[in-house]
Amino acid sequence: MELVTALVNLQEESSCPICLEYLKDPVTINCGHNFCRSCLNVSWKDLDDTFPCPVCRFCFPYKSFRRNPQLRNLTKIDKPLARLTKTKRGCKLPILGRRLGHYRPSRH
Numbered sequence: 233m234e235l236v237t238a239l240v241n242l243q244e245e246s247s248c249p250i251c252l253e254y255l256k257d258p259v260t261i262n263c264g265h266n267f268c269r270s271c272l273n274v275s276w277k278d279l280d281d282t283f284p285c286p287v288c289r290f291c292f293p294y295k296s297f298r299r300n301p302q303l304r305n306l307t308k309i310d311k312p313l314a315r316l317t318k319t320k321r322g323c324k325l326p327i328l329g330r331r332l333g334h335y336r337p338s339r340h
């Protein structure tokens with residue numbers, strides 16, 4: 233139970249609020265929000281004097297973000313875990329039909 237909560241928190245922390253995917257090349261801006269670098273670039277693309285945070289709308293006077301290698305490592309660890317949690321527990325293996333004796337040559 234605690235592990236599940238920790239996993240959920242981990243997933244929320246490691247996902248991008250713009251594309252809702254796992255952070256790619258994560259960056260942190262000064263308000264503390266994390267984004268993919270490319271997503272942040274896109275959301276700030278047509279701006280030239282103020283750069284609002286896409287989440288909290290805090291405006292920055294210049295493009296400022298820092299790379300977040302720690303979070304990057306986190307997303308790397310997180311991916312297989314997320315896949316694991318998505319797998320249904322106790323799901324049955326597909327029952328293979330006994331057709332192995334029937335050999336069909338592959339078509340060209």
Ligand SMILES: [Zn+2]
Binds near residue numbers: 250252
């Ligand atoms: Zn993103």
Ligand SMILES: [Zn+2]
Binds near residue numbers: 264265286287
């Ligand atoms: Zn923010």
